[in-house]
Amino acid sequence: MTKLLLIIGFVWPEPKSSAAGSRMMQLIDVFRSNDYNITFASTCAKKDNAFDLSSLEIQQVSIELNNSSFDEFIKELNPEIVVFDRFMVEEQFGWRVAEQCPDALRILDTEDLHCLRKGREQALKDQSVFNKSYLFNEVSKREIASIYRCDVSLIISEEEIEILKNQFKVSNHLLYYLPFLTEPLSSEAKRKLSKIKEREHFISIGNFLHPPNYDAVLFLKSKIWPLIREKLPKAEIHIYGAYASEKVNQLHNEKEGFLIKGFTDDVNFVMQNAKVCLAPLRFGAGLKGKLIDAMTNGTPCVMTSIATEGMFGGFEPNGFIADEVQEFANKAVELYTDKIFWNGKQKNGFLVMNARFDKQLFVSDFIYKINAIQNNLKVHRLDNFTGQMLQHHTTQSTKFMSKWIEEKNKNN
Structure with a gap:
């Protein structure tokens, strides 16, 4: 009825x-x-x-x-x-x-x-x-x-x-x-995802109307990205999110490889093309959709403990957790350049998605x-x-x- x-x-x-x-x-x-x-x-x-x-x-x-x-x-x-x-x-x-x-x-x-x-x-x-x-x-x-x-x-x-x-x-x-x-990740879907050698650059994503996301982008731009760029001078970070204001767009700097991309109609496409997702949230609550998107698309992450809250339970994370600026940058470089780490963290993400967020559960x-x-x-x-x-x-x-x-x- x-x-x-x-x-x-x-x-x-x-x-x-x-x-x-x-x-x-x-x-x-x-x-x-x-x-x-x-x-x-x-x-x-x-x-x-x-x-x-x-x-x-x-x-x-x-x-x-x-x-x-x-x-x-x-x-x-x-x-x-x-x-x-x-x-x-x-x-x-x-x-x-x-x-x-x-x-x-x-x-x-x-x-x-x-x-x-x-x-x-x-x-x-x-x-x-x-x-x-x-x-x-x-x-x-x-x-x-x-x-x-x-x-x-x-x-x-x-x-x-x-x-x-x-x-x-x-x-x-x-x-x-x-x-x-979420829908369960099948073996076929996982196999179809881009491998590390087919991906490039870092990604960060989040609706800019949400204060924690805007703060994270500022933190990334001023403190973390210069340290990463120093070790990876050819790397870029692509910042996606709906409702980018003028003050957000002013952070765009091609010379520094810090690119404000704004709204994307297909988060799966941009996430699958990125090598590493960065989530340096300094405050917030709830679960982070950006981490769900990253794990779904096989993109390992470097994230703060605030970002990981409630995400992983007793499972290993799909990347590294770091709250100190230098450590965050070091882990980002390590994950970006180490294929063994990258593949292992990707598999962790697949396991977390199916064990913790499969809607059938x-x-x-x-x-x-x-x-x-x-x-x-x-x-x-x-x-x-x-x-x-x-x-x-x-x-x-x-x-x-x-x-x-x-x-x-x-x-x-």
């Missing part, structure tokens, strides 16, 4: 622009393959890179903030499940969903822990060691409240599950580990979990008094603020 699902998107999914866009399309694929009739709604304007959801027979609806038209829309739709794409969306629409469709299962897809990323960013700016005082920030107060108000939150990284349980004391029954869900258990919660929703919610309390107070405060804004907009 067809079931109704509403996804409220922070933005319209752009799988070619960001890991978040890829993640959303993976979730959509899971629900579609399990006979859900999907409606995707967002307040955001569509950009050129947005995926055409109508090609998947998904209804697309534009919705407004602080407007009771959403109440009428969702009441008529009457979905069995509502997925909030990031906590900010749950803040805006969660109380309306709870009022109009109280029996709908509310799922939060965190994408990554925003409070963790923000705290690490501030610690970096302060040149301080990241600790609880940075983790327990203003964003965390909002984000953890959102997790409690929902029936279950999808967490993309095992590291973040542990942070939520140990640092924030969130109950395990409100959390569900669901990483990137997760999908059936996820759907079972969703059905189990739905079938016992009242009992499930009774075990989450904190969530009920936060829902009550949020509804009172957010509801009347939103209605005040709506009336104010009518009078303008």
